[in-house]
Amino acid sequence: MDFAFDARTEELRHQLLAFMDEYVYPAESVAEEQRARLASPWDTPAVVGELKAEARSRGLWNLFLPDSEYGAGLTNLQYAPLAEITGRSPHLAPTALNCAAPDTGNMEVLTQFGDEQQRKQWLEPLLAGEIRSAFAMTEPEVASSDATNITTRIERDGDEYVITGRKWYISGAMNPDCKIFIVMGKTDPEGSDIRRQQSMVLVPRDTPGVEIRRAMQVYGYEDHSHGGHAEVVFHQARVPVANLVGEEGGGFAIAQARLGPGRIHHCMRLIGMAERAIELMCRRAVSRTAFGKPLAQQGVVQNWIADARVAVEQLRLLVLKTAWMMDTVGNKGAHTEIQAIKIATPRTVVDILDKAVQLHGAGGVSQDFPLAELWASARTLKLADGPDEVHQRSLAHREIKKYM
Template sequence: MQTKRMFCLLFVLLYLFVLNRAGQSNPTFYIETADKRYVLRKKPPGELLPGAHKIEREYAVQKALYSVGFPVPHSVLYCTDTHVIGTEFYIMEHVQGRIFRDLRLPGVSAAERTALYVAAVETLAKLHSLDVSTLELLGYGKGTGYCKRQVCTWTKQYKASAHKEIPAMDKLSDWLSRNLPTNDNEVSLVHGDFRIDNLIFHPTEARVLAVLDWELSTTGQPIADLAYFLMPHYWPSHYKVISTMGGVTGVEGIPSPDDLISIYCHCRGIPNSLPQQNFFIAMAIFKMAAIAQFIKDAFFICSSTLAMPISKELFMLSPKGQAVLQHVKEFMRKHVLPAQQVSTAVISQAKARAAGLWNLFLPAESGLSQLDYAHIAEETGHCFYSPEVFNCQAPDTGNMEVLHLFGTEEQKRLWLEPLLRGDIRSCFCMTEPDVASSDATNMECTLHKDKDHFIINGKKWWSSGVFSPQHFINIVNVCVHVQMFFRHGLHSMILVPLNTPGVKKIRPLTVFGQDDAIHGGHFEIHFDNVRVPASNILLGEGRGFEIAQGRLGPGRLHHCMRAVGLAEWALELLCQRAAHRQAFGKRLYQHEVVAHWIAECRIAISQSRLLTLHAAHTLDTQGNKAARKQVKYCYFNSYFSLILYAYARTLRIADGPDEVHLSSIALLELRDQRRRAQAKL
């Protein structure tokens, strides 16, 4: 009873992450304590369909299977008290390992694909070899007649979800009803949804550590499970039914259906053949078609209410992005988050670089898209110094992008390569103290050509990274001291080493009294007759605005990505305090005003995340220019807690006031509306 109360309390106190996945109907949460990790499964709120969401069955079957050594998570407790969190729930231990969402297993060798599929089918055979009568599952399932019940159940499901008549589905339903197998009396424990993405594999070995999602489990014909597992072999490899559940035909290393059937039969000690194999494959495909029809119905209802066009895959990561994100999460958990109170960025940097988690922001170096990096950067936002651990810190990310896109080979050798190695740091000097720099055409810092050198004079502030001991190079936005024909051709960008005579660090700047020293602080810098070689100019005189547009798109987006993670961290702190602190006889979260704060924060963060992912997707698919408005959408954010708020507020000073971003959004929206109106004429 004491253990049950402890876990009920943990649910309320700990930060919960919803694990959204296609086809998963019972809400699932990850719970982490100081020394252990758990997973909580609960019934959805509200009125439920009869017979659906029977999480008590999941708990019972997993508990029984764990007791006989079958690979399932250890179920710890089941809570029937709906007053705790609003529904019944159960808690199981978290199993750490690999989950492959794509059945084609990208990112592993052909030999490992073979081994993983063999391990999966051997696990299925092990399940079907268990004696149900010894599992203490009295009354679990209806036994014989499984195939007849399945055909009836999924026919009803399909007809309830279909928007229109599909003759092929009606014919298949009739054919299945007329061709039920003669051996439908065989009974074993069946999973009901056995496929690769419902398995947790060992982190490095081809071994199944746990079988998940027992919601559809029952007793019945075991060959139905095997046929469902083999089903992706029977549709085209490019075809996707749910999420990344595409066909596997022709994928190197994945065994053929005949080979998998042979392994299965050998493990069970039965004849190497499947009577009425066509029926079982057809029934599996019919079941999947019914599920797909239901999901299509739900997706149609949801997507028709969205005002903003989004990717049909809801901004999913690439397979490589998924792998890197998981690696980053594990690295953060082991090496970064435990040391937040004392910055160990330099020590962790060596570990991150050795792990291959380095320069993740730059597609040319990491092979990741902006959308991939959006998810990763959010994760790094949970700790102030973690971007530096992965050499993904501001302002170096934007500066490295500038050098990568616009630098000469010599400039790259001198400054980009050391920056990519993490040997030096950089600074971006744009905003000025004496003018309204939100209008960049006001800038007064000047550039004079003197033979084979340029001379720079002026003042800059909110220049980040200046106080870093590794700081070596500045990128300075300057005004060309000649009369030009157009206002956006007045500026240039030039590389100025910090040790150049005439570069003066005046003072650090603060926000709310805080010295923003996370990445070397923000400084006021004066340039007094600073003389640098003409070869230090970037791209050419008068091309500063062109460079700025190339830098500010991804650069600002990186800030937004990290800020979303920062907001999640702030909300976590808010929830912890609201759950621990008591006032007027109640926990803070039980006071309606605090509960509303939490809800409003969750809504705002979720909105910001979607805006950020949409901007990243637009950058990947349409380029910087097309993504300008989307980037400004997601850049307009606000957060809480003194240090966190000061950090976020700094972004909204150093990178331009809110009003300027809002005005830009309005102008871009007016332009888009005008174009739409003209297109209708």
């Protein structure tokens, strides 16, 4: 693979870096101040709308979507350095560019599997940033790391599906702009093929029987920027059969298609989070003195910074290789690499952020620096899109199989 950025990527990088410096970083404190004055903690601060308008006017919009009809038409390799930059301000920048989860994955699902009416009704307003969405798969009563365990029922009743079940950590569901859920449940719970029992349906948020029960915290944070994580209960909610995404029994395959790009996007942004942590570490190290000399001259601090730089460079190369393989041999061909980055990146970035918190002392765990919230986000990604252990198990089987 060629490690040099092509002309289009380089141009977008320069535009995005300027946008971050001029608009996003200054807006971080503004967003917090505005949020404190909102009627609801889930309302969107006005500055977010201003950022979205500015990003769109600059052509920094829907960069994640490789389908040129709907998105920017970038390859994974082209998008990787751009997603990394947005990861430096993960609670503002992805939303500003309409490149935030879970909307990105939902737009990809609708692009690949939605019919013409579904794309018109839901994909188009999502692409325009007019609404938000949620993806409802994880359940509290089963080990959802094995998606075949889910118990939510999607039962056919004439021209309607009836959805019954309980989900939680449904990202984006607390946001009042969230208008549509993609819900995964079982249409054929007794089917012989456990990977053909599940289907996905579109459920508008205002459907009778849809209860947003409560907001779920993540390490004490409510993650307002992504629209929160909710517990959602479906009390025999009814939707038309036309709301089926793809085909009955195709839910598991659709979920896998959705999670591949989602996993690498998380890893791209995590590298940006690590870069932000290194920058904060260096600024802190040269500005603080302890025991008669700057922290920058303390051996342990130098080791932390050096190790962080080495680790980030290793991760970036692995993520870029994975992106290149997804572009050249497809997601299935890059399966091993996708699992490798999903294991390595959150683990490594959590360690870098932990050292950055330590270097900042009490300030590191406070709201005065972004490090504590970044740490919580990175630590969560050791669970999201499949826990590390599931990927390790699958990757080990793949390696051992070569010798059987």
